[in-house]
């Protein structure tokens with residue numbers, strides 16, 4: 001990217017009401033078959049338009065092509081039985097009924113490559129595509145086959161690498177792996193989590209990113225955040241090793257987070273997508289608030305490596321709120337950009 005402070009979003013954006021129930025996380029599709037394919041494409045066009053109107057520089061599909069950021073990808077794989085369900089604890093936080101790994105996992109055909117090609121054809125701006133990271137994938141499944149979190153993560157990394165290479169060939173500029181699990185399983189992250197992530201990104205020439213956050217503004221996550229105390233130092237556990245990794249960019253939650261900003265120093269040298277928009281509230285940030293947070297981040301990230309972003313996805317918000325937050329992000333970044341170039 002040649003421009004200073006290019007803006008983007010961390011992930012999902014609200015879906016139009018004719019595609020899925022708004023302000024609801026993981027809501028089922030309202031369309032089927034051919035109508036669903038067309039509906040997703042139309043929704044993608046709408047959220048692309050909204051991002052561009054708001055002045056977002058690096059655009060995405062806003063996850064209009066998926067119901068859930070992890071399971072939609074896994075649904076396309078072989079070796080996972082969605083009928084055979086077991087209850088497991090997700091990120092040590094809440095119980096959920098999840099599908100089972102019943103055999104060797106593989107990707108019989110590309111998952112999002114056609115969707116990415118469609119997005120590429122609609123815009124000249126750089127595009128970012130999100131995939132679940134290996135550790136977050138295994139944390140959303142019951143494994144009755146490999147019986148080893150590490151081994152299963154390694155298999156998923158191999159599959160993610162196949163998908164990533166095809167996304168890159170389809171014209172994706174940044175491939176982002178979502179790893180909220182990195183904020184929970186520190187020992188595993190350092191033992192094999194980052195290695196699995198590097199395997200997923202192996203050989204890519206496009207930009208690679210990892211998104212680590214404290215989750216959507218749903219109750220299980222906000223309750224968990226309440227339990228974390230006055231300072232959130234989770235990032236401190238994984239940043240040193242991430243700094244040495246081959247992953248180029250790190251996407252973080254910073255707005256209204258109790259994360260000490262100086263932890264970002266541990267990533268010095270990496271490009272950092274600084275979350276300057278809180279996705280857990282309908283209150284719209286002012287451009288000045290966004291600029292203030294980014295200005296603080298500049299103490300720990302070189303200006304040419306600072307990427308203003310949202311804390312996480314905005315799927316559960318109304319379209320009105322999400323669009324206003326996109327504008328605040330882009331106007332806040334513009335304020336600071338003017339200061340830096342004055």
Ligand SMILES: [Zn+2]
Nearest residue numbers: 213215312313
């Ligand atoms: Zn997130």
